[in-house]
Amino acid sequence: MLRRDFLRISFAGVMVAPLYACMPKDHDHEMADHLMEHAAKSLKDWAAAFPQHLDLRPLPRIQNQVEWPNFQSQFDIAPTSAQLTYDLQSELWLYDGKLAPVIEVEEGGQVEVRVRNQLNQPTTIHWHGVKVPADQDGGPHEVIPPQGEHLYRFRVPEGNAGLHWFHPHAHGYLAEQIARSLAGVLWVKPKDDPIPQEIRSYLMMVTDLRLDVEGHVDAHSHLDWMNGREGDILLVNGLRNPMLEVAPGATFRLRLINACAGRYLRLQLQEHDFHLIGTDGGYLEQPVLMSELLLVPGQRCDLLVRATTESHKNFALQNLPYDRDWMGEEPEHYRRTENLMLLRTQNLAVEAEIRLPEYLTQIPEMQNPSVYRTLTLSEEMGSDALLSAGHEMADHGGHPPLVKPHENMRFMINGQTYQPGRVMFEGQVGQVEEWEIFNQSHMDHPFHIHGTQFQVVALQEDGQSWSAPAYRAWQDTVNLQPKQRLKLRVVFEQPGEWMFHCHIIEHEELGMMSSIRVV
């Protein structure tokens, strides 16, 4: 059977979305078949049931019903039966029935999306990284009730091009919705791209998944709530360790989104350095040569790679272990190097090196601030938090835990957990603000601000002196290690209430979130 026939047949069924394993039986990747045969269905071995080294496929698009550079569509937010592997179907919650679907628009373009909530709980769509008006931001104040409809309508301002994304933000429901894979990509393309068109871009949405014995998305455990959930099944565009073939010497871009709830990605490309050319908010001023990069939940990166000129050469994009100070028993993958994607050079002529412009864009230095704020991230564990986690680990028989996680763990900003309707700061449109953030807790936290892009201007490791960051960049999410301090400068360009929070989804749910009212 031809690959395209298989796809056509699979997609004909409306009830089943074959998101992951669109793999024809006669696929030539022997490794995949080998792994399928040995797939075991114990709790720990679901990851092994996923075939590896399938071709990296492009992310599915949400169909645009108007002319470029605008975007208009409508879709459901709904439980969808997804074909995870050949013989495993599982219910995920998806936008438009697709895993990680893409909305594509040009900077300056209008986005108009009408959605219907088919979940049995409230949800929202938050446009992460986009400078939308506050009433279109999809924060926790304006939820879409079950069976409700909502129209999101905004113009992406010029200068806001980048690989942004969208995900739910209804407080109290978010952790489950993210664990069930509800997320999409908002790809805002620049009007004038400094990178030559012949350089191919590969969008890579990284998610993780954990299934129970029966293959359903597993419920949250105490350890998930404490640490931020990590699924053992690490996926790129819905595939486990897919394969990307490139010509020898090819220059290409890998554009990644870390859409995991709690998993940190410490990226390395075997036997290759790469250039970082863009971050959350778009291009850097100049490419920065790197051998590894930490991509924390919520962040995006734009990597430029030149493949080896040798043909038939394999090299993996790897996720190296990163210790973010896990509490309690570590997941099995926690200290392992995992392959995210296998790259292979084809048996073709060597491609000539493509020269890049020396400067990609200009990132203006932010002016001196007129407002200074301090924020302290902290946590509080009831003495029974770890004990009850231990109880749960020992007794996995489906009994409800003795203590609900919300009752003994608190994650805070300036000593407060999130309270709907309470704002922490008052600010003004257009003012340069400097926020000094201190991570007083013992674990890492990725800090995210809505509706804007900021610049980190100074960093301080535990007890050391302040230093400037290595390069200037627009970011909407930044990591803070334990006892680290940093200063960022930010301008809110639009009035309204803007959220800021830890992007480890479970920490956000347990209180590490607040807001600023900008007038």
Ligand SMILES: [Cu+2]
């Ligand atoms: Cu956190």
